[in-house]
Amino acid sequence: MYVIKSMRKSACVLHRNTSKFPFFLFHNHNIILSSSLNPQINFPCTPQILNKPKNPINETTLTPPMYEKKTKIPGGITHYNKIVKSLCKDRRVIEAYDVFCEMIVKGVNPNVVTFNCLIKCLCDLGLCEKAENLFSEMMSRRVLPNVVTFNILLHSLCKDGRVEEGRNLFDIMKVNRCMPDVVSYNILINGYCKDGRVHEALSVSAEMTEKGIVPDVVTYTTLINGLCRVGRIEDARLCFDEIRGCGLVPDVVAYSTLIDFLFKDGKYDEAIELYMDMKKFRVVPNINLYNILIDGMCKAGKVDAGEERFRELLASSVLEPNFYTYNIMINAYCKSRMIDKAWSLFEEMSGIKVGPTIVTYNTLINGECHVGGVKDAYLLLDDIRKSDLVPNIVTYSTMIDSLYKLEKFDNVSKLLRDMDDDGVIPNIVFWNTLIDGRCKSGKVDLALEEFRKLPSRGLQPNIRTYNIMMNGLFKNNKLKEADDLFQEMLIGGCMPDGFTFNIIIQGLLRLNETEMAIQFLRRMLDAGFSADAHTSTNLVTVLTSNKLDYASKEVLKTFFRLTYKIT
Incomplete structure (x- = not known):
């Protein structure tokens, strides 16, 4: 980011008490030289960003004499800032910039509020480079940035994943007496x-305390979220407990964050206990918390409890369920094979302002397919086409997977044509489903043909693709092809996982290649993977046979000792 690099070179001139302030601080800028004060930022004027103004000011016509004319207008800077702020709020950045140019023409110098509004609007629209250019223009006009300016740019950098550049900007703030x-x-x-760098986040938090900046609930909630994301749930709980220890009150976001991760970590009782704690302290729940509770309860197999929260929400005079809420409940009913309830909720959803989304349809199609209701799934597919929605890759993947399981191969071909007509581009997940279906239906050669075509379609097989194809080859007694595919996978830099080893070992044992299976068992143990139940059962049978040499038996004994310790 050239702004930061240039600022490091010129940091000394940004002190608030500096009397001498150079006209240009930055290199590689898009601002023309002082012979003309017209800032040439070249904003893109596209319909997606904003509507083009009816009478835009032509920037190239703004000559130095026009700028020199000092005409006072009623309201002055305050008047213009209100207009700029209003336009930026509506994301009409080109019109806001035209007002900015008009200010200069009429002798009204933009101040830090003007620049902050424009820079924030540009950042919100994803035009970060333009925001940086405008920041350069701000410096050239001797308008000192304040903490709000830096925070806008800092947020934009961190949001784009440019955390190191954000850290540099953060440090520059402190050097230039604009304290964070x-x-x-x-x-x-x-x-x-x-970015998953919780250690650095905790370090910044400690620095914050050292500088006398008091952390707020947002600070703690952010740290709780970060700790949970890297699996440090207990540390997150300690962080949560610290909130009250500092005299603060956890808000609904803090509670929601921790409750969500406790559910995801399988700590159902702790999540409910925290929810009851929240109720005790009269923290008002929001729709996001209700969605987390309903989803967590349903995924823990407590569909009745989730349903109770859902009905509680329906009876509320303050909150109402959104389409996420309905989708969560429909998904729970489908996974519990309660299709009638899922349909009832779907129809209820269709009759109110919260209409079904493509996710809703996909969920119900998946539910119908799991209980063999392919005919109803097709009706839903037709319903999608009749509505304003379009079937997506998930819709087709779900349908095709179900058709293969029911051995309706002719229907698959027709669905593939429909998918092409709808302009749906298959991704690697779709091809995995298709290849798996072909393998399971005994059409392994056709599956291998599809596998070989993936690079020409701009896709690379992932570990799941290799595992599916290898499993299909083994089950169709194609040992050489499976071995070639494994070598190809390693050469391509795709490392085997636990599923790969289990597939190979089971395949080799099925083909009576016992010694080779034991070799792969040794490799699996060295790689830190474990056998699944099916592999373990097969290995017990092998151990009881008299066909093994001493070394192979020792590998098996080691395997069972390790398995025994794990269990």
Whole structure:
């Protein structure tokens, strides 16, 4: 980021008390020289960003004499800032920039508020480079940035995953006596947490305390989220407990964050206990918390409890379920094979302003397919086409997987043609489903043909693709082809996982290649993977036979000793 590099070279001139302020601080800028004060930022004027103004000011016509004309207008800077702020709020950045140019023409110098509005609008629209250019223009006009300016740019950098550049900007703030506030620290902590660098986030938090900046609930919630994301649930709980220890009150976001991860970590009782704690302290729940509770309860097999929360939400005069809420409940009913209830909720959803989404349809199609209701799944597919929705890759993958399981191969061919007509581009997940279906239906040569075509379709097989294909080859007694595919996988840099080893060992044992299976068992143990139940059962049979040499028996004994310790 050239802005930061240039700022490091010129940091000394940004002190608030500096009397001498050079006109240009930055290199590689898009601002024309001082012979013309017209800032040439060249914003893209596209319909997606905003509507083009009816009478735009032509920037190239703004000559130095026009700028020199000092005409006072009623309201002055305050008047213009209100207009710029209003336009930026509506994301009409080109029109806001035209007002900015008009200010200069009429002798009204933009101040830090003007620049902050425009820079924030550009960042919100994803035009970060333009925001940096405008920041350069701000410096050239001797308008000193404040903490709000830096926070806007810091947030933009961290949001784009440019955390190191954000850290550099953060350090420059301190060098130039623009001290970071709690918002600045929270932005940087969040950037590190989202990048999985919780250690650095905790370090920034400690630095924050040392500098006398008091952490707020947002600081703690951000750290809780970061710790949970890397699996440090207990540390997250300690962090949560610290909130009250500091005299703060956890808000609904803090509770929701921890409750969500406790559910995901299988700690159902702890999640419910925390929810009851929240109720005790009269923290008002929001729709996001209800969605987390319903989803967590249903996934833990407590569909009745989730349903109770859902009905509680329906009876609320303050909150109402959104399409996420309905999708969660429909998914829970489908997975519990309660299709009638899923349909009832689907129809209820269709009759209110929260209409079904493509996710809703896909969920119900998947539910119908799992209970053999392919005919109803086709009706849903037709219903999608009649609505304003379009079937997506998940829709077709679900349908094709089900058709293969029911051995309706002719229907698969027709669905593939429909998919092509709808302009749905298959991804690697779809091809995995298709290849798996072909293998399971005994059409392994056709599956291998599809596998070989993946690179020409701009896709590379992943570990799941290799595992599916290898399993199909073994089950169709194609040992050489399976071995060639395994070697090809290693050469291509795709490392085997636990599933790969189990597939190979089971395949080799099925083909009476016992010694080779034992060799792969040794490799699996060295790689730190374990056998599944099917592999273990097959190995017990092998151990009781008299066909093994001493070394092979020792490998098996080691395997069973390790398995016994694990269990």
